[in-house]
Amino acid sequence: MTWLSMALPFPVTYKSPQMGMRYPLLGAVLHTTNHTAGKGSLGRFQVDWQTAQAQSAHFMVDRSGAIGQFRNLTDVAWHVNKWSVSYLEPV
Numbered sequence: 363m364t365w366l367s368m369a370l371p372f373p374v375t376y377k378s379p380q381m382g383m384r385y386p387l388l389g390a391v392l393h394t395t396n397h398t399a400g401k402g403s404l405g406r407f408q409v410d411w412q413t414a415q416a417q418s419a420h421f422m423v424d425r426s427g428a429i430g431q432f433r434n435l436t437d438v439a440w441h442v443n444k445w446s447v448s449y450l451e452p453v
Contacts, residue, residue: 364435372408374418374432374439381438383447390450391442404430417441420450 365371403424411418411432418439422430433439440446 365431366429366435369421369429369431370404372404372430372432374408374411376415380440381447382436383438387450388445388448391445404428408432 404422407419407422408430418432419441420431420433420435420439422432424430435450438446439450442449
């Protein structure tokens, strides 16, 4: 597993097997959020994504500057459909 020591672990797992990342990576997709919950937003996104089983991200930086990691860097994070397997997905 590839988890960064500088990021807080908030693992999102899928009930069904998922494909791995496709290398070489083509880049990173950066989404933004203006959620006012600060550090609470990392846990909220983890719960939402874990429950939905439909999307996730590799990383998220909240308003306080805390970095959360949701998916192993070798595992796909579903956020941009078929392109997800070739892009890291920080939110």
